Amino acid sequence: MELYSGPINKLIEELASLPGIGEKSASRLAFHLINLPTSRVQRLADTLMEAKEKVRYCSTCFTLTDGDVCPVCSNDKRDHSTVMVVENSRDLAAYEKTGKYMGVYHVLHGAISPMLGIGPSDIRLKELIERLKSDEISEVIIATNSSLEGETTAMYISKLIKPTGVKVTRIASGVPVGGDLECIDEVTLLRALEGRTEI
Numbered sequence: 001m002e003l004y005s006g007p008i009n010k011l012i013e014e015l016a017s018l019p020g021i022g023e024k025s026a027s028r029l030a031f032h033l034i035n036l037p038t039s040r041v042q043r044l045a046d047t048l049m050e051a052k053e054k055v056r057y058c059s060t061c062f063t064l065t066d067g068d069v070c071p072v073c074s075n076d077k078r079d080h081s082t083v084m085v086v087e088n089s090r091d092l093a094a095y096e097k098t099g100k101y102m103g104v105y106h107v108l109h110g111a112i113s114p115m116l117g118i119g120p121s122d123i124r125l126k127e128l129i130e131r132l133k134s135d136e137i138s139e140v141i142i143a144t145n146s147s148l149e150g151e152t153t154a155m156y157i158s159k160l161i162k163p164t165g166v167k168v169t170r171i172a173s174g175v176p177v178g179g180d181l182e183c184i185d186e187v188t189l190l191r192a193l194e195g196r197t198e199i
């Protein structure tokens with residue numbers, strides 16, 4: 001027997017398919033949404049659609065942005081010869097929040113994971129190599145997470161870039177093992193950046 005009506009079940013299912021939302025949270029959210037005034041629900045729906053339609057990848061660093069080139073890449077005051085490689089836009093935001101990193105970024109949108117079947121061609125790695133060929137880049141700072149996937153990705157990138165003569169560094173392990181960059185405080189992030197070593 002179905003506990004709720006079809007549309008509610010469907011809503012719960014949709015919400016439960018989002019990351020970090022379990023069955024319980026999904027049904028709580030679903031009922032919350034149903035009880036909101038129609039205008040609020042419409043606003044939420046419009047906001048979702050607007051974000052989906054307007055947000056795209058920066059043509060240089062591949063972070064999510066609403067223009068062709070993101071604010072960091074289009075900023076002349078940034079050091080465009082230093083590129084920090086991060087796994088996602090949230091990690092970029094974490095470093096941007098420190099306000100101390102003056103270089104630019106490259107967002108991979110994932111990490112290599114043989115276990116999950118995610119290979120080098122499934123992340124924005126080819127684009128990074130292309131960038132190294134065309135731009136004047138003197139250092140690539142690998143700031144992937146210190147998880148198994150993050151380390152595997154760092155090693156892979158390092159091996160790939162080394163022959164080009166570009167300096168490759170890895171942020172220090174002030175970042176706890178298995179830790180997500182976005183959850184780490186700014187002081188730790190900066191310490192990890194300052195303590196980076198050549199690999």
Ligand code: ZN
Nearest residue numbers: 058061070073
């Ligand atoms: Zn960019």
